[in-house]
Amino acid sequence: MTVGPVLKQFRLELTEQHVVHLIFDMPGRTMNVFSNAAIEELGLFADWLKQSDVAGVVIRSGKSIAFCAGADLAELETAYDMIMAAAPADRDRLAFNHFFRLSHGLRKLETAGKPVAVAIAGLALGGGCEFALAAHHRVLADHPQATFGLPESLVGLLPGGGGTQRLPRLIGIEAALPVLLDGARLKGQEAVSAGLAHELTAPGEEVAAAERWVLSRPLAAQPWDRLAWHASDAPRVSVEIAEKRSKMLAETLGHYPAPTAILDCVEQGLPQDFDTAIRTEMQIFAKLIQRREPRNMIRTLFLGRLDHERQKKVGMNPKIAAAVAEVSKAVGVQSECGKELVEAFARAGFRVERPCKVEFDGRIAGAVYWHDDEPRTWGKELLRARLADAEIAAASWRTQLDDSERRAADYVLVTQAGFPAYLGGLFAAGLS
Template sequence: MIDYSLDSHGIATLSWNMPGRSQNVLNEESCNALCELVERVVGDAAVKGILMTSAKPDFIAGGDLEWLLSAKTAEALFERVVRLDRALRKLETCGKPVAMALPGTTLGGGLEVALCGHYRVAADNPKARFGLPEVTLGLLPGGGGTQRLPRLVGIQKSLPLLLEGKRLTAAAARELGILNEVVPAGSEPDAAHAWLLGAIAAGGAQQPWDARGFKIPGGAVSSPAVQQVFMAANAMLRAKTYGNYPAPRNILSCVYEGLMTDLDTGLMTEARYFVQTVLSPQAKNMIRTLFFSMNQANKLASRPKDVPQQKYSKIGVLGAGMMGAGIAYVAAKAGIEVVLVDTAQASAENGKAYSAGLLDKQQKRGQVSAEKAAALLARIVPTTDFALLAGAELVVEAVFEDRAIKADVTRRAEAVLGGDAIFASNTSTLPISGLAEASARPANFIGLHFFSPVDRMAIVEIIVGQQTSDATLARSMDLVRALGMTPIVVNDSRGFYTSRVFSTYVLEGLALLAEGVAPALIENAGLQAGMPVGPLALTDEVSSELIWKIDRQTRLDLGSAYKGRPGHEVAARMVELGRIGKKAGKGFYDYPEGGKKSLWAGLAELFPRAAVQPDLPQVVERLTVVQAVETARCMDEGVLRSARDADVGAILAWGFPPFRGGPLSMIDNAGAATFVAQCKRLAAAHGERFVPPAQLKAMAASGATYYTEG
């Protein structure tokens, strides 16, 4: 668990080495071992100094969230936190020098353990990251991070790490003052040992905050400059989170209240806020979806078994527009050769130039070397010649949303591909089974729906057609993981899952506008709900024209079975006016050159404001419930295969509020019976789009939930 040795200089080495795990974590067993060893080294007169390190490539990855959530009561959780605090406090105040030799990544609870050392030396490891990312999972540091870090580097410098969960390289952590030294990899134990010998000779070591007359770097909480920092942080936090996330708010409280006192009192303040935050529904939602469910998706939990893993050396991308160019970039970045095909050589070259532009920006920021950039670009071969696709294990088409064009490129690619090669469509709305009719081998045909911009959207929606084989699904999932992206798997249907449910948000916003609800109220409600952008601004981003075209195609395809939504009429009206969105410089907003966008004044005449306006919570309810009930329909119809993929996909693909955990977590939190009653009330007032599906009504009757744990 933690290996122990004592050398002839009286230096005790505590080396974290948890069996059966790739990384060290803080859990019941390791915390017990740590507490016992702290008692041992502090009480043993033969121990003159303590060196803590790791036998694994990284130091400590953080706390074990399963262990954290397993505490049955707030009191039990509080006792766990306080016990660790006492052990770390005893270690840093024992008078014996403590040095931390950090071979690699040191995050969360790992960095909190490291901060109790008097000296921290890290390996010059380019992959290593240092930080306190708890806030990204709805938590706050509970091992002294909100107290020691501000006392070490100052309040202003520590807040970005605490409130944003920033992860630093070793060099950046050294510059900030978190690390004392960065040395060549492998030499960090020797450097720590050398420092310990000097500290022992000098008579021991003491933390700066335990020294008489200690002053917080950059100013105390009571100083006018720091008071201004807190005022600005509070304002920015409110503007960014709309009060939906307790973790960052509680972090600010921990720092403010804790740093007005001594460290021991501050640690107790932090422990109380930590327990309160862990037990909040927002933290539980975020941990379940962004940690447990995300990890399951990334580990390919839904991958068909008994299919050999596919290694990719060459793929083809058809269409060198922004989407195709983005796919080519992420594949080349993963070390895969890419044949980028377009109708004109100049277009194909432009597609490759997209990667060159990204790499140029990265080189200027020092994120990639010129050699690595050149090697990546060399892996992208722009061409008009389909024959160069020979030998590709997979081809993905990213051409226009036109069935005839897609059918043509399918046949041309398959003519030169090997018999076991996969053909994937990047369509966002057209049913995969229909597109597969153009294929001579529909079992090898699948949907891979990437999101724009591909290099920043780390999710791929994999769509299984009626004839798609399990082997094709498994091998496609292998590609997504090779690209470093998160896959969700859905069954074929119109709009699949993400496009279908995402559209309900924008269309509900347009429906509210048609009803005479004030545009500013609609937009503010979207932000208050936790969505990244209001529905009208989002419509401008995707363009009313695209919404209109998809609706027109759906109407043609479905005939008498077509069911429109009120928002479609609003989009059509904007198309008639030529106000199709941001790309045209005008939509629901005006986009003056060099100026700030503003809501179009003409909306008041086009959609007269109703005399009675709904309350903000009523609008928030409609914008969120419409997404959740449509997700429930996707489960009812078998489009979605798991609640996990539904919630992960919603957050990653279109920005569903993470604090809600995803649409199905939102339903579970309310309880199916309560949510069904809510849907029936909204359906009576606003239409059948809110009618709950049969499966959800059955769940309401039985008390069932989408998630079975807890």
């Protein structure tokens, strides 16, 4: 039976009990991600659902290994280029309008007046986790791959589909922050105990359990949309966030803006009504996405990792290792040239074998880049000179490597040679 709008990234199936199954099944891909096309179709489905006469919705994946792995980061890089090509005065608006579409679609889904359950049998990460959080009822298969996570901070971003607002409201600030800041994942009984999942079933039984819940005629509303509901830890949010912020800045020395932005989202959004809160989240996201750090980290830690894995499968070009070795030698992170230079490397976020104790200085907490904003010192000047030499060394290799090989080389430089992820390497991203 034909039901609902015509979709390509999702499939719709209607049961005899009038429950519609929204099946995320991107054609030609082994993994579902939230592409622009998928986001648009989600909005179309939510609009249709509100005026339909179905009993409710069961969301599930058409892929065997995962529910949804998050955003399409290649499309995200294209969006970054579009935003930054615009006039500076237009960038905030462009970023907000482009990226708010997912949050808006999820909000329409959870307020459509129909009970929505999700059956998770594999990875639900990033936007996939946010998709699950927008359901009224979450059923999780008791399987190692069935996992919730919001790893956006690991590539310099924040969950912009309502993740910084729904998760703390569901499981509390203390339990939510490791997921939001550190990429921690929840699965199995731990997810149920935290309040993230409502049911844990044997593998293969999660869809039937989700359908049973829909047919039980439950209340089709999120906790935050119920009369007089408020987050229990909202009154102490500023104290909890201040403590976490101080510790985080001491660890990162202000080089990574995503954790700060995530803490801003929670602190500002939790006391607000939900519709205001997700707009606050997106305003902060729109600022973050314009910074260099997320672009560098996505290009290096995500795209570079994929390129590195492909290179390993077909046979690694030996020039990659040679290029990284030459650049690493030029940087000289493990230099014996004195404590001041070692301290300069440590303050800039390089991994060193002989790390000195670096006291946190609030002056650099809001710095864009350490090497741009810290007061000039002899150690800093030495580091600048080393980075200039490394840039020259990298430039000599760029024409010998293709785009994929340059990204793979940056991945090795960051993950194995101690180069800071926020700088993104020197072969593809560089310091510009």
